[in-house]
Amino acid sequence: MTYLFDPPPAVAIPVAGESGRFPVRRIYCVGRNYAEHAREMGHDPTREPPFFFMKPADALVLGGGDFPYPPGTQDVHHEIELVAALGSGGRDIPAERALDHVVAYAVGLDMTRRDLQGEAKKMGRPWDTGKGFDQSAPCSDLVPASRIGHPSAGRIWLDVNGTTRQSADIADLIWSVPEMIAYLSRLFELKAGDLIMTGTPAGVGPVARGDLLEGGVDGIATVRTRVV
Ligand code: MN
Secondary structure (H helix, E strand, C coil): CCCCCCCCCCCEECECCCCCCEECCCEEEECCCEHHHHHHCCCCCCCCCCCEEEECHHHEECCCCCECCCCCCCCEEECEEEEEEECCCECCCCHHHHHHHEEEEEEEECCEEHHHHHHHHHHCCCCHHHHCCCCCEEECCEEEHHHHCCCCCCEEEEEECCEEEEEEEHHHECCCHHHHHHHHCCCCCECCCCEEECCCCCCCEECCCCCEEEEEECCCEEEEEEEC
């Protein structure tokens, strides 16, 4: 078969300790999954059903690359998040079996054009321009679950220029990783290569050109990017 033009290169994340990379299919993101963050965004963190949006796979920024301040906004926010990577998938996955599909974890940033997201919320419009823009997902290398297990607790943090802005614990996720996978798999057929960004804790805020963002989940990984 020939193509009309060269197909875009596959997006693939390095995996710590392995020579093969993880090819990315989709990036699912979960909204409002820590109670304190739901409150800071003006919502009641009662256990409403999880809701989802997506980022394009080619929005990933890997290897500690720079984050270019995006156009069309005056208010770009950082959101540090635990990322789960699926090595297999399916439909209607029971929560008790969900972790069988998670092969690795990473730490990522769900960078957000908050002003455009706010406008979309107000107008009842989709979030794509606020969330799914180019280079909106800086992400660490993956760490295999065979090495670290399936962490359900651990500090999640983000520093901007050495000052802590976000600090919480992944034990405080409203919807756990298995519960999110079970819920998502009733809406989409999940497949190998899917990433799930699991939501951010409180403390989100604006970034400016020149800022150094460094974050992590203790025991998993750290992510680092500079805003340029
Ligand atoms: Mn987020």
